[in-house]
Amino acid sequence: MGCLPSVVIGAILLLMACAKCEVSSTDTRTSTSATLPKPDAEQKNILPDVLVSVAEYETAQATKRLPGSLASSVCYEDLGCFSRMGNFSDYLKLPITPEKMATEFHLFTEAHQTQPDFLDYGNPTSIKASKFRKGEPVIIVVHGFGDSANASWYTDFQIAVLGKYPLANFIAVDWAAGAAAPKYWTAAVNTQMAGAQIARLLSVLNNVTGTKMSDVHLIGFSLGAHVVGSTARKLTEFGLQRVGRITGLDPAGPLFRNFHPWCRLDVEDADFVQIIHSNAGTSLNGDMGIDMQLGHRDFYPNGGHAQPGCTSGLHSTFHNMVRNANNCNHNRAPAYVSEAILSSCPFTGYACDSYEKFISGECSDAKHVKMDIFTKDKTPIAQPIYFQTHADGSFCAHTFRLSVTISGKSSPRKGSLKLTLKPKASALKNATTSTITVLKQTNFKPGQTHQDVLISRAALPELEEITVEYERACLILCRDNTNLEVASIKIQELGSAITAECKNLRLANAVAVKVVSSNGQSSCGQLL
Structure with missing residues (x-):
């Protein structure tokens, strides 16, 4: 990959400065922002950070001048080894230490949805003393760049999942320190550390509670999707089977589009992998998601690039950064899935070669499947799966x-x-x-x-x-x-x-x- 021109970097920096300006609440000009979901505080203005960080990565790759330690690998007693060589050479550098990651695991159950138990893989007693339900499904949810476990979509997901499966163990992962803005490249590298920590927690759960990996469902949004991909590889290293399910919610695209499969989420990471793409494309066009199929089933609502009620394209990308709403398309993936879990309205998709053929009606007789992350039907579908949604309110159509x-x-x-x-x-x-x-x-x-x-x-x-x-x-x-x-x-x-x-x-x-x-x-x- 080539380096970004300095004029582009300058423009990005200018946009970052502009994005910090507040828009008056008395502004009466016509705007589509009223229909956009309000971003969480941690999610504001991440696109300029991503673009600058990707430029730094490309410069380091082109010049071979790497920041920090030049060590090729590092090992930790509980988490194994990490490398920046071989299949992991795309990272260019090593993740930060487990202590700096300070990853937390918050266990919620149907009866305790506001006060979680904190699980510690280094302290098995924390699991024994928790409200963890032995023999019940384990659903682990992982946030993305610039986010934390305080994100509002986490709560929406928790309410939806425990509303449908009240016996489930819902574990919210908080790796905020490792995913912190503005250093997207560093956060991308840290996905392997967060993934290893989740794998170690699952190993301890297996030892303490007898949890089977086939009963585990990993759900990752944005960078979190690649975290759960790293979890899968560490589970193998720890002598465990791969998990039963992985759901990737608009897996992050910047950097990962060109990474080795071992450095990102891949179809081989679970028995059944489903992907929901809501902002697939290129980061220079304001797209945060990856534009390649990664699962046994890949859903592309509204074509998988731009969502109704959200703006898209180069002009709107600049507009969105100024108005703190650049993640609307990206955030629709967890929003659609949260609604689909409890809705009686089916999010029915159709396998088709292209979105253009789908909207022209050419694929209406093709195999149709519901976007259901808990579906019992695990038949792989090679073609992209398309469906349409409404712009706001209830998305299902x-x-x-x-x-x-x-x-x-x-x-x-x-x-x-x-x-x-x-x-x-x-x-x-x-x-x-x-x-x-x-x-x-x-x-x-x-x-x-x-x-x-x-x-x-x-x-x-x-x-x-x-x-x-x-x-x-x-x-x-x-x-x-x-x-x-x-x-x-x-x-x-x-x-x-x-x-x-x-x-x-x-x-x-x-x-x-x-x-x-x-x-x-x-x-x-x-x-x-």
Whole structure:
């Protein structure tokens, strides 16, 4: 990798200075920030720190001038050895000492969700005296860069997990000293130390309580995902089997995109590895997540790069840093999973070669799976898995496929279709009617079938009605583009057999036609 130009580093430093400026609470200008989740205090402005630290790493790699000790390895009695050679040479340097890491393990149970027990792998008595439930699942959650166990998403996760699995042992890992900003490169190196400490705790739990590794589920967010990857390799070193499950919540991308698999999370690290990508891309574009498949199943909500309700792209990256909200896309991964754990609404995804093919409806008949980090079905899926969400409120969405076949008697037309979805008042709390434009600027030709995908907060049977209207596309000569002859129009809720279909419709420009009535069945051709 090459070094970043000095002008880029200068711009980053300027942005860091600007990002410290507070935005007045009386600012009345239009902004999307109102829909963004408020970042935790520890999570503010981490992108400039990451960019500067990556530049320092690349300079050190190019010049071979490494900071600190030139020792090639170091060993600790309880944690084994660490190296910056061979498969671990990508790190370039060694992690800080266990004492400086000061990693803590907070045990929560369903009956004790505010006052945790503190587990110490160096003191087995701390485990014996704790409220640890022998024989029950162990769920260990690990935060990322610039974060701590005080992060609000930890609490959301804890409430969701213990709400669904009240007998589980929920262990929140706090490696804040090792993950501290602004030194992202150092934090990346320290993932192996934090991983070793978790592995040692599991070894002691195995000895003291008989915990089986198959009953362990490691969940890591951002850098925390690579921490649990390091845990897997240390468990093997300690003579234990790999854990049953790992869930990576938008695993960190900067540096790790080019690291050896032993230095990051990998599909071989657990019996079943699932990944949720919410900000996959490059750090220079403001993306914090890794853009490669790492698991047996890799989910890409909304394409896995930019999330509804969050801004994206170079301009918005600068804007976000100033407004302390640059982690919105990144933070959506734990938010989606927390909601999915308790929600009755299925976060159903579809295996597809690309997001573009998915949103065009091409993959709606492909294998579909629910984004469920506790699923009993562990069948690997090689393709990326895509689904869509709403921008705020309840993120989960019901996905419909719209199929429109143009009549063979129709003249060629160009335009779009506008669907209006009206939910039943009894089906949804605070139900509101929504309007969606699909098949935008499409060339409708005789005999062709066109497909699109749209989302709804209500399931198809929960809709009082769906209407569709044709919106012609023309500048001046619109006289002949007044209606669209449709052989059939079909609306199917994906993941179910529920379908509404109407045939032989004439869609006049700007005239709504009802295609679904209050019983969720077809009600065709009624002009409104």
